Amino acid sequence: MARGGETRRKILDIAQAAVLSKGFDATSIEEIVTNAEITKSGFFYHFRDKNALAHALIERHIKVEDELFDDLFDRARELGDDPLQAMLIGLKLLAKLIEDMPGGHPGCIVASAAYQDRLFDRDVREANSRAVLGWRRRFRAMFDDIANVYPMHDSVDLDQLADMVSGTLEGGLIISRALEEPSITSQQVMLLRSYVKLLFSPKVQ
Amino acid sequence: MARGGETRRKILDIAQAAVLSKGFDATSIEEIVTNAEITKSGFFYHFRDKNALAHALIERHIKVEDELFDDLFDRARELGDDPLQAMLIGLKLLAKLIEDMPGGHPGCIVASAAYQDRLFDRDVREANSRAVLGWRRRFRAMFDDIANVYPMHDSVDLDQLADMVSGTLEGGLIISRALEEPSITSQQVMLLRSYVKLLFSPKVQ
DNA sequence: TGTACATCAGTGAACGCGCGTTCACTGATGTAC
DNA sequence: TGTACATCAGTGAACGCGCGTTCACTGATGTAC
Numbered sequence A, B: 001m002a003r004g005g006e007t008r009r010k011i012l013d014i015a016q017a018a019v020l021s022k023g024f025d026a027t028s029i030e031e032i033v034t035n036a037e038i039t040k041s042g043f044f045y046h047f048r049d050k051n052a053l054a055h056a057l058i059e060r061h062i063k064v065e066d067e068l069f070d071d072l073f074d075r076a077r078e079l080g081d082d083p084l085q086a087m088l089i090g091l092k093l094l095a096k097l098i099e100d101m102p103g104g105h106p107g108c109i110v111a112s113a114a115y116q117d118r119l120f121d122r123d124v125r126e127a128n129s130r131a132v133l134g135w136r137r138r139f140r141a142m143f144d145d146i147a148n149v150y151p152m153h154d155s156v157d158l159d160q161l162a163d164m165v166s167g168t169l170e171g172g173l174i175i176s177r178a179l180e181e182p183s184i185t186s187q188q189v190m191l192l193r194s195y196v197k198l199l200f201s202p203k204v205q
Numbered sequence C, D: 001t002g003t004a005c006a007t008c009a010g011t012g013a014a015c016g017c018g019c020g021t022t023c024a025c026t027g028a029t030g031t032a033c
Helices: A004-022 A029-036 A040-046 A050-079 A083-099 A109-114 A122-149 A158-179 A184-200 B004-022 B029-036 B040-046 B050-079 B083-099 B109-114 B122-149 B158-179 B184-200
Strands: none
Touching (some): A004 A109, A050 A083, A050 A109, A050 A122, A083 A184, A122 B158, B004 B029, B004 B040, B004 B050, B050 B109, B083 B184, B122 B158
């Protein structure tokens, strides 16, 4: 018998890929356990019911993505010597990261859940909401730092601007999936970068 | 007996609302026909199978949205006297339209399908792709007109910029749904408008 | 104008399959004394 | 060091329910002659 943590991780990996490609409801426990090479009852040892799987999926997604953003923007802050430069470098690193993913970005399970939310318990929807608020807080802090140094060339709300980072990613992923063109998401991130540049850069052009 | 077209429309209306709130797979034919006050067999008179429903849903969505955009940007072109003004007015009208929807924008079935696409036949995915390409063509034409008159302050690809209109809407809807804050989508459209303004306006501020 | 037939817009009952979930059990590993 | 017990990580069989789909039929409306 394997250590339990490994099996649990295997279930989550398999479930995540399946949920992103066809949605939560269409992903059966049967297919998950077949791919994970355990039995159905093995699944229910790790998760109380299917809703608990959804919850775990989102919770893990938030954690992984937070660490990724932490790492990426830390590197950007080291490379740039002021908050605007750091943001512009960070967005470029993000675009590159997405572009280099083999087979394209797999998608976001927060977005997947957003269009299936009546399927889930309140706690899952609450986790989903927390994820987006976390992104807002993160990017808002960065834009605050920028706005302290550079005046804006158009007056915009910084919370809304922070949401635009998540929104551009989510929107890019949808357009990308619909057209089956993986490159679109990173292009959209670069357009957002262009906006941030025009909005804060002291000398345009 | 009612005229068939009415029943069909009723089925599509009910199905659309259900699909947007919980996804296609979780929307049962049973619940659709109960709400439409017909029997299951009545459903299968109008649609060969469930996939045909998905196809009809997307096809109708494309048509409705195209007419809406036609109307909205026609009005904008009458109000503004050059292509940039028309675009800026159009985006403002769009933001206002979304903001004024009672209970918020119901969501986009193209986006809903994007995260459930393995559920569907090739023809449904192809229709979804056609929808997004249609939006690209529409907005690209408008940006071409603008770029013919105004130089850009940052060099961006106009197809990508056109995709940003759809992407901003789709992304805004996801953030909006996740946070259960209906106002976000229209705010994001206004941010896109701010970008277009900064990108093309001859004298910034 | 009347009749025969075709089409439209459904009804009602039945089908089999797959799904999520439960439950009693098990064999390997860890811990206390 | 040996033994008893507890916990971990599952197995295997069964369950009932709801789902999409089929099929033979029907009653109202439309059309041809």
